[in-house]
Amino acid sequence: MSKLPPSFYTRPDSVTIARELLGKHFYSSFDGVLTGGMIVETEAYSGENDAACHAHLGRRTKRTQIMYETGGISYVYLIYGIYSLFNIVTNTAGTADAVLIRAIEPTEGLPEMQLRRGLTKIEPRLTAGPGLVTQAMGISTVHNGVSLFGNEIWLEDRGDSFSDEEIIAGPRVGVAYAGADALLPWRFSVKGSKWVSKAKPKY
DNA sequence: ACAGAGATGTACT
DNA sequence: GTACATCTCTGTG
Numbered sequence: 001m002s003k004l005p006p007s008f009y010t011r012p013d014s015v016t017i018a019r020e021l022l023g024k025h026f027y028s029s030f031d032g033v034l035t036g037g038m039i040v041e042t043e044a045y046s047g048e049n050d051a052a053c054h055a056h057l058g059r060r061t062k063r064t065q066i067m068y069e070t071g072g073i074s075y076v077y078l079i080y081g082i083y084s085l086f087n088i089v090t091n092t093a094g095t096a097d098a099v100l101i102r103a104i105e106p107t108e109g110l111p112e113m114q115l116r117r118g119l120t121k122i123e124p125r126l127t128a129g130p131g132l133v134t135q136a137m138g139i140s141t142v143h144n145g146v147s148l149f150g151n152e153i154w155l156e157d158r159g160d161s162f163s164d165e166e167i168i169a170g171p172r173v174g175v176a177y178a179g180a181d182a183l184l185p186w187r188f189s190v191k192g193s194k195w196v197s198k199a200k201p202k203y
Numbered sequence: 204a205c206a207g208a209g210a211t212g213t214a215c216t
Numbered sequence: 217g218t219a220c221a222t223c224t225c226t227g228t229g
Contacts, residue, residue, distance in 0.1 A: 043221070061214070077213085077221090078211095078212060078213065079222060080210075080211070081212040132223075141212095172221070174221050177219085177220085208226085208227105209225085213220090215218090215219090
């Protein structure tokens with residue numbers, strides 16, 4: 001299939017990219033095991049001007065430096081000591097934009113993902129949430145900085161897309177500390193999909 | 204159904 | 217020491 005090209009990721013507006021990622025397919029392949037599905041929920045983060053972004057005010061640390069790279073690589077970090085959250089770095093080198101993948105509709109490697117999640121049946125809890133997607137797909141912080149043009153983690157356009165009427169734009173989850181920026185409608189999800197996370201932003 | 208708490212590593216004050 | 221782009225489990229209605 002057709003992997004998303006570098007030109008998809010290097011564009012300057014992470015909000016547009018987050019919106020367009022709905023319907024794209026997200027895959028991982030480790031030790032010959034292919035898992036993944038269609039993206040149904042994302043959030044945009046916009047570098048130094050975004051109080052919710054780890055790179056707010058141009059912050060550069062060991063953790064955030066990867067976000068300043070050219071778009072098309074992963075940014076994976078550990079949250080709450082337990083969960084790995086997978087982001088796609090966007091924009092050109094020197095900017096620190098990223099898009100968080102929050103939920104997918106599983107299509108590949110269902111048995112393996114179910115095993116990794118420790119579930120007895122296929123249900124939304126398999127991949128409905130950023131910490132759950134990574135667990136199901138076997139992604140952890142060791143995959144920070146991985147190219148999305150290689151053979152471990154990548155995205156494809158398989159012809160699925162959604163009109164504006166089929167998409168919900170709302171505030172991001174878990175970023176109340178960001179003040180006014182927490183209200184920005186930078187979380188996108190597919191309306192009516194049972195695979196979207198249940199999390200609700202707090203104001 | 205909803206609320207509260209615990210889990211547990213890394214970054215940063 | 218505190219906070220964190222989360223999720224699960226347990227107790228209560």
